[in-house]
Amino acid sequence: MIITFLSDFGLEDEWIAVCKGVIKGIAPAAEVIDISHQIESFNLKKGALVLATALPYMPQGIHLAVVDPGVGTKRKGLIIQVERGDYLVGPDNGLLIPAAGRLGGIQKAFHITEKKYMLKPVSLTFQARDIFAPVAAYLARGLEPQKFGPEIAEKDLTLSPWNEPEVFTQKIVGEVIDIDKFGTVRSNISPDHLKRVNISLGDSAKLILKNSELSLLFLETFGRVKPGEPLFLRDSSGYLCVAVNQGSAEEEFDIGVGDRLTILK
Amino acid sequence: MIITFLSDFGLEDEWIAVCKGVIKGIAPAAEVIDISHQIESFNLKKGALVLATALPYMPQGIHLAVVDPGVGTKRKGLIIQVERGDYLVGPDNGLLIPAAGRLGGIQKAFHITEKKYMLKPVSLTFQARDIFAPVAAYLARGLEPQKFGPEIAEKDLTLSPWNEPEVFTQKIVGEVIDIDKFGTVRSNISPDHLKRVNISLGDSAKLILKNSELSLLFLETFGRVKPGEPLFLRDSSGYLCVAVNQGSAEEEFDIGVGDRLTILK
Amino acid sequence: MIITFLSDFGLEDEWIAVCKGVIKGIAPAAEVIDISHQIESFNLKKGALVLATALPYMPQGIHLAVVDPGVGTKRKGLIIQVERGDYLVGPDNGLLIPAAGRLGGIQKAFHITEKKYMLKPVSLTFQARDIFAPVAAYLARGLEPQKFGPEIAEKDLTLSPWNEPEVFTQKIVGEVIDIDKFGTVRSNISPDHLKRVNISLGDSAKLILKNSELSLLFLETFGRVKPGEPLFLRDSSGYLCVAVNQGSAEEEFDIGVGDRLTILK
Secondary structure (H helix, E strand, C coil), X not given: CEEEEEECCCCCCCHHHHHHHHHHHHCCCCEEEEEECCCCCCCHHHHHHHHHHXXXXXXXXXXXXXXXXXXXXXXXXXXXXXXXXXXXXXXXXXCCHHHHHHCCCEEEEEECCCHHHCCCCXXXXXXXXXXXXXXXXXXXXXXXXXXXXXXXXXHHCCCCCCXXXXXXXXXXXXXXXXXXXXXXXXXXXXXXXXXXXXXXXCCEEEEEXXXXXXXXXXXXXXXXXXXXXXXXXXCCCCCEEEEECCECHHHHHCCCCCCEEEEEC | CEEEEEECCCCCCCHHHHHHHHHHHXXXXXXXXXXXXCCCCCCHHHHHHHHHHHHHHCXXXXXXXXXXXXXXXXXCEEEEEECCCCEEEEECCCCCHHHHHHCCCEEEEEECCCHHHCCCCXXXXXXXXXXXXXXXXXXXXXXXXXXXXXXXXXXXXXXXCCCCCEECCCEEEEEEEEECCCCCEEECCCHHHXXXXXXXXCCXXXXXXXXXXXXXXXXXXXXXXXXXXXXXXXXXXXXXEEEECCECHHHHHCCCCCCEEEEXX | CEEEEEECCCCCCCHHHHHHHHHXXXXXXXEEEEEECCCCCCCHHHHHHHHHHHHHHXXXXXXXXXXXXXXXXXXXXXXXXXXXXXXXXXXXXXXXXXXXXXXXXXXXXXECCCHHHCCCCCCCCCHHHHHHHHHHHHHHCCCCHHHHCCEXXXXXXXXXXXXXXXXXXXXXXXXXXXXXXXXXXXXXXXXXXXXXXXXXXXXXXXXXXXXXEEEEEECCCHHHCCCCCEEEEECCCCCEEEEECCECHHHHHCCCCCCEEXXXX
16 A cells, blocks of 8 residues: 655655654555655645645555644644545644545545544644654555545535635636746636636736736747746646746746736636 | 665765665665755764665665764774664764664664775765765665674674653653754653653643753644743654744743753752 | 666656556566656757667566657657667657667668557657657567568667767777766777777877867776866777766866767777
């Protein structure tokens, strides 16, 4: 059984190894595949985006994800069972929600309360080791999710770190959820949203980014515009992005995570 | 069989992959789990601390660790057999000693001299590849440690990179062995030492850190003091730390690795 | 079957995990070993050097390598079958050539054209996911390389990112192909070239590095000269290097990648 693992723990210290040791101790046959441990500390949006982008390519399995600004508070621990058959394990802070959507949607969710499957004493600061890693390992061994605690209704889960865009007849109002290392601006808008306002590959549309109003083409790849020129496209994350060929859309339009992005047909 | 692997080699160059290739060539069934390869270059204290913190969570196995300022000199190569049944493989410079203590203590130690199990020619600069990785792999295949060289008495091993603290009737004199990335000051003092001077959770004690004399509470977690206030606690490494809630004890008290830390009941 | 994996994708984003997910989906029994993902972006020389240095230590297998400044252009995708029996998979830009040489030389090469084994739609920007990772996985499952496309003659492959040095009766003219993190200057010259001009360990030779003309000893290791003094040696990459004991040859001689290095007997 595969257990994927995403966190913001970094690679300098012992935290990742400790969690892997806990997993191998409980489920020696589990194969752990790292997704990333270099998510910026406490950056829920980045963690949720990387998880949602990676998991559809992963085989069915257990997916452990910990970006957890609320560790030590009353936030819940979760197991989410998705339509594809996978289990997602992590904090109830929205981190797992976009990935669950990409794996067919939430089928059931469980609040982890059963102390029998936790390391003792449960620390207040390292619940990845004491709660989430052991739960992921026991799931990999075949334990059923209801063994770990009561079911929790989908409506009671903390929402995704970003909102769904608002889609009107000729307008989509979204937001910036990530800037990648090339300065490409990633939004919460998907190609499906574009379809609903009848924008197809090759079409031009008006985009409002913070203080800039632009007429841009929806193209397949950077290379379709000249160096230094902007465009919008679906990048490998599956989300709509604003980019500048061989340049930085972030700098060009002075825009950051959380800013609004409006597309007008 | 699991082989864990810690080093200060970094991830940019080929060194880690070369060692893993050597291991897989000798012991194809071994599973290599990385602990960290981003220990600061030649920082024995950091390497020893990360190793000692991670190994108790790892399943029984072979543990390869290389932070080796003395590579190419006459320092010995070691196999340490610990009470828990694991073998630790690495240079005789103290790196393995705290971890051996956490795994029940040293049972036997061996000086690696047998050239039959080394890659030839043995380079002067890359003994991880030529000596330590092959020895770890042969141990994983079940070779007995005495095959690799003569036994060496525990008293002849290089000591831990830090001293044990001195414990008096009402006083512990320790030292700072690490500063973590949040500025938390990690000492060589353990909760067991505190017990011997009758300090328990919730108690107040006087701490002398370099030039500062403080009255601090021994608490379970950061959140028990107000933001900006100091405390001392047992962190996830198992050692006693001085921390500032949402701040940096390192900066607050102008203290660094090697400085003395005294606790008075 | 082992699949090794080298790239310049970094570890912050989802790219590596996505490729591993694709591999495990097609070839669940394959074991993926990372060589490095922190090759400087688009640095073909560094990628080729790390690959050529690591692979001789790896067991026979499939070797996936992607440093690909030409992604999205007409450059070909390749499978190279080497004398040792391994398959190398990656772009036709010279990246795989030095490693193929170290594994006994090229036996056959194939141009990847068969769409049946690609992910659809093939993106223009992420061919590691859509072409190279699936091809590596199908090879690991035992598919024969001719299934993926037509054979291509060795003479039609893009050459190594560096030239072979020119060897005269008493002179070798080479170039700098890498500077390691200690400032050691790595050249394209091998000990075999030195043999051909009759330079052996312990000999002195004249080296011309850009603007400096030096008389240096060819020694086994740094420690054979005083701190601050230069030497030349064969480092763990197998190539000839100019180094300064406890110093930086790069700074000392103001020399960089691509500069010429001449050795005179």
